[in-house]
Amino acid sequence: MTPLPSPLHGRDSALLSLSSMLDGARTGRGGALLLRGEPGFGKTALLAYAMGEAPDFQLLHGCGTEAEAELPYAGLHRVLRPVARRVPELAPRQAEALRRVLDGEADESDHRACLLPAALLALLALLARDGPVLVCVDDADLLDAPSREALAFVARRLDPAGAVIGDAVVILLTSRPDDGLPPPGLPVLALSALDDTACAAVADQAAPVAVAEGVRLRLAAAAAGNPQAVTELVAALTPDQLRGVCPLPEPLPPCAGLQHAFLRPVRALPDPTRRLLLIAAAEEELDANLLVRAADAAGIDLAALEPAESAGLVRVGPAGVEFRHPQLRAAIYRTAPLARRRAAHALLAGLLDASRQPLRRAWHRAAAGLAPDHELAEELESAATSARRRGGFATASAAYERAAELSTGDDGAKARRLAAAARDAWHAGRSAHARDLLDRALPVAPGAAARGELELLRGDIDLRDGRAVDAYEALLTAAHRLVPIDPELAIRAMMRAGEAGVYAGDHHRFLQVAAQAAPLRAAGCSPQATVMLDYLEALSAIFLGRFGAALAPLRAVLDGAPRIDDPSALIWASIAALILGDNAQGRVMAARAVALARGRGALTMVPKALEFSAYAEFWTGRHAAATANALEGLRAATETGQGNGACHHLAALALLDAIHGDEQTCRLRARTALDRAGLYGLGLPAALSTWALAFLDLSLGRHADAAGRLRGLARAGPGQGHMAVAALSVPTYVEAAVRTGAADAARAAFTTFEPWADSTSSPDNLALAARCRALLSEGGQAEEHFRAALDLHAMGERAFERARTELLYGSLLRRRRKRTEARVELRSALESFERLHADRWAAWTRAELRATGESARPRLAEPDGELTxxxxxxxxxxxxxxxxxxxxxxxxxxxxxxxxxxxxxxxxxxxxxxxxxxxxxx
CATH class of the missing domain: 1.10.10.10 (Winged helix-like DNA-binding domain superfamily/Winged helix DNA-binding domain)
Incomplete structure (x- = not known):
């Protein structure tokens, strides 16, 4: 056995137990432990870890094998060979007993007299006089019975307190959960399945390239917590598949090594038992009623399942047959002969009701056949449509795909079914497979309309998990195909292309697509098309600096979108409200978008809705709610394979981390977001991450660094920056630039912020503009502008920005020796910063208070039980x-x-x- 690398992901508690036992043995305290778990759970790796951690031990190791399970003492012979030379040092009868083992002459009479177990105990005690001893036996369930019982005899006498034999001996055994072990008195450590995070770490360790987040999650789900399954799946995929560049195969390849291990006890079962297990493996929803009917139809007595139950492979109850592990179910099904699998499916199809269980019945009928079948393809398509209505996108996608495979002659029907399969695969969070289905659909799609819809879906997927420029091009191509056929759908494609331009930070592309969409406005436009055109018109005006011209179309969006039952429309309404300064409506619209997306089971829409909900909460000063939404959105985006969505949430979290003063976390999240943004040309998260780092610099007193970052952001091109974020960060830049003596540059930047703030009429935005004027003014004018800013803050919602204004004003008053007035502002600022967990800003405020001559009070205690x-x-x-x-x-x-x-x-x-x-x- 070769020691494997440590740490073993997800096995910290097991590693701690092993290390503790080894440390105990070094001080003369022996012990024994049985590591118990499914094949592939890491039992052998844990033994190897223990051996690697014991260079100062005398090592004895062996393993059980099926071939020698009936040979008495074969296992003990392998363990004892390295120390055969020490056997003559024992008492004559004990030495003779062990010699018989080593010479292959021992029989069970030696065991019955307890002579041999006692001799083994004496030999280990002898070895322990020279230093600690580690005995590792893998697959102890496959040892011959005498060897296993002899080891158990010794293990029971290795008291951790050293009260029995007091020797520095550790015995570690491994077994499966169905082996009949442990003997009484032997401690057990049961290994459970790994969680998704640990499985992802195993994939990263095993892969030769960086594994895409969506691929990690797919592997974790397929492996069902089994680390060996993760490793085998990684080895079966190409580097491009692991990176998420190429789609994963459907289904994922079988884990050959695990299949062999899981099937070992199955092979010993009677044929009727194996046939019933195959039927159960072919139908995941096999309840007790269907099980009884299936057994009767197959002509098999239900009692045939008893050997499988006795072996611990399944449990039979009211819910049907529950397999011990998903990999066992998969192994039984995949290794069965094709004829038997088809027979099982045909039997199940005959038992299911077409009116009550149409999809399951159609699915089994399809699995029982081999050739294309027009009637069956239509039946599957109809059942898939019903499943989609219930939100079963993954199931619907698989059914549509199978219907396409069964299609006969009609390319239009095949393309339609592949397109539906792709759409539902995307909604189920499987972007790579959706792309693969689109690649199969495009060559057979008849006509521009069908190809346009496919390009539209490809662009939607790229928008959330691809290069922003690729998304833009695909969506614009789709729009051009659709304009003469379906102008409304063309408007939607252009709207999505505009969003791709926004995400890329390329306002020129946005202006281009908005100009192409404008002529499509007609009297008969649907409410949704009208809202999209109004939105494109409004943002075009803003990007051109014509803020006044944007007001009417923004109000039209805010008016019309809530009447449309669509999460995207509510997101546009939220953005419109925030631009108009109607913060309350902005939050409400974003929250409604999230609720509607969840209610529909639209998994791919939830992360996007949470992005804008987080932005709405952040922009209105509700940092705790913004953090909660961004964390949930990060998880949802990761689970649905939306790398760009995860990038946006990371950037938002980095900005919140900067506010809270968490330097290490802010830098980690910002750099991760910037890496993804740079690779995929995402200007929006790149700009937010840069702003986060600049704000962190500002809080740390690194004003020149903050100013430098934001100057770069203002000049950044598409894929690296974003005009709106650069404008919103102007107050941060003004503060940093003034502190570094670059007031003229600050004034120039302020000219881009002031007109927008004035156009919104938002007290919060106007307060920030007044604060900028204060920082750019001298003498009494500065104080006047600060007071105006505070008056406006009082009508707004952004407590953090109000506190920052109070800090800056208090600092100015303190420098002008108006200490009493300064303390009023600084105390108020400190209270807000502490409540908002803005630790660095609170520390800065305390320092200012001390400079006024006031002893800064200790930080207010947080309420018990209140978690961020x-x-x-x-x-x-x-x-x-x-x-x-x-x-x-x-x-x-x-x-x-x-x-x-x-x-x-x-x-x-x-x-x-x-x-x-x-x-x-x-």
Whole structure:
């Protein structure tokens, strides 16, 4: 056995137990442990880890094999060969017993007299006089019975307290869960399935290239928590498939090594048992009633399942047949002969009701056949449409795809079914497979309309998980195909192309597509098309600096969108409201978009809706709600394979981290977002990440660095910057530039912000403009502008920005020796910063207060049990068993940050361990 690399992902508690046992043995405290788990769960790797951690031990190891399971003492012979030379040092009868083992002469009479187990105990005690001993036996369930019982005899006498034999001996055994072990008195550590985070880490470790997030999640789901399955799946995929450049095969390739391991006990079962197991494996919804009917139809007594139950392979109950592990079900089905699989499907199809279970029946009929079948293809298509209406997108996609495969002669029907399969695969969060289906549909799509719809879907997918420029080109191509055939759908394609231009930070592309869409406005336009055209017109005016001209179409969007039952329209309404300064409506529209997307089961729309909900909450100063939405959106985008969506959420979180003063997390998230943005040409998250880093610099007193970043942002081209974000960051730039003596540059930048702020009539925006004027003014004018800013803040909602204005004003008053007035502003600022968890800004404010001669009071204590959104996420993951490293990977934090948060969580919730945390949280 060769020691494997550590850490073994998701096995921290097992590693800790093994290390503790080895440390105990070094001080003379022996022990034994049985590691128990499914094939592929890492039992052998854990033994290898223990051996690698024990260079100062005398190592004895072996493993059980099927071939020698009936040979008495064959297993013990392999374990003892390296120390055969020490056997003569034992008492004569014990030495003779072990010699008989080593010479292959021992029989069960030696065991019955307890002579041989006692001799083994004596030999290990002898070896332990020279230093600690580690005995590792893999697959102990396959050892011959005498060897297994002899090892168990010794293991029971290795008391951790050293009270029985007091020797520094550790025995580690592994077995499957169905082996009949352990003997009484032997401690057991049961290995459970890994969570998705640990599976993703296994994939990263096994892969030769960086694995795309959506691919990681797909592998984790397919592996069902089995690390060996993850490793085998990674090895079966190409580098481009792992990177997400090429689609994954459907279905994923079988895990040959695991199949062999899972099927070992199945091969020993009677043929009727194996036939019933195949029927159960072919139908995941096989309840007890259907099971009884299937057994009767197959002419098999239901009692034939008893050997499988006795072997621990399945449990039979009211819910039907429950397999011990999903990989066992897959192995039984995949390795069955084709004829038997088809027979099982035909039998099940005959038992299902076409009116009550149309999709399952059609699916089994299709699986029972081989040749194309027009009637069956139509039946599957109809059943898939019903499944889609119920939100079963993954099921519908598979059914549409199978219907396309069964299609006969009619390319139009085949293309239609492939297009439907692609659309539903995308809605189910499987973007790579959706692209593959589109590639198959395009060559057979009849006519411009069908090809235009396919290009529209491809552009939608690229918009969320591809290069923004590719999305723009695909959507514009779709629009041009559709204009003469379906102008309304063409408008939708142009609207999406405009969104691609916005995400890329390329306002010239947006203006181009808006100009092409404008002539399509007609008296008979639907409400949705009208809203889209109004939105394109409004943003075009803003990008051209004509803020007044944008007001009417923005109001039209805000008026018309809520009447349309569509999450996208509500997102546009939210953006329009925020631009107009109607913050309350902006939040309401974004929240409605999220609720509507969830209610429809539109998984791909939820992350996008949460993006804009997070932005709405952030822009109106509700940082805790913004963080909660961004964290949820990050998870949803990751789970549905939307890399661009995850990038946007990371950028938003980085900006919030900068406000809270979490330097390490801000830099990690911002750099991760910038890497993705640079690769895929995403100007919006790139700009937000740059703003986050600049704001962090500002909070750290690095004013020149902050000013430099924001100057670069103002000059950044498509794919690297964003005009709107550059404009919104002007107040940050003005502050940084003034502090570095670049007032003229600050004034020039302010000229781009002031007209927009004035056009919105928003108290919050006008307050920021007044603060900029204060920073750019001298003498009494500065104070006057600060007071005006505070008056406007009082009518607004952005508590954090009000506190920053109070800090800047208080600092100015303190420098002008108006200490009493300064303290009023600084105390108010400090209270807000502490409430908002803006730690660095609070520290800066305390320093200013001390400079006025006032002793800064200690930080206000937080209410017991009140967790921040990020702490709630960390607590939930920790309660589910995720390690610090796994939590850090999932939330894009450092393990040290996770450790710090967990300490605070434990204190707030008055718990002392993860076990108590898991019991406390629902």
């Amino acid at each position: 959104p990020q702490q709630r996420q960390i607590a939930r993951l920790a309660a589910q068993g995720a390690t610090n490293r796994e939590i850090a990977a999932q939330l894009f934090l450092s393990p040290r940050t996770v450790e710090h948060h967990l300490g605070n969580i434990f204190a707030k919730l008055s718990v002392r361990s993860r076990v108590e945390l898991a019991n406390l949280l629902p």
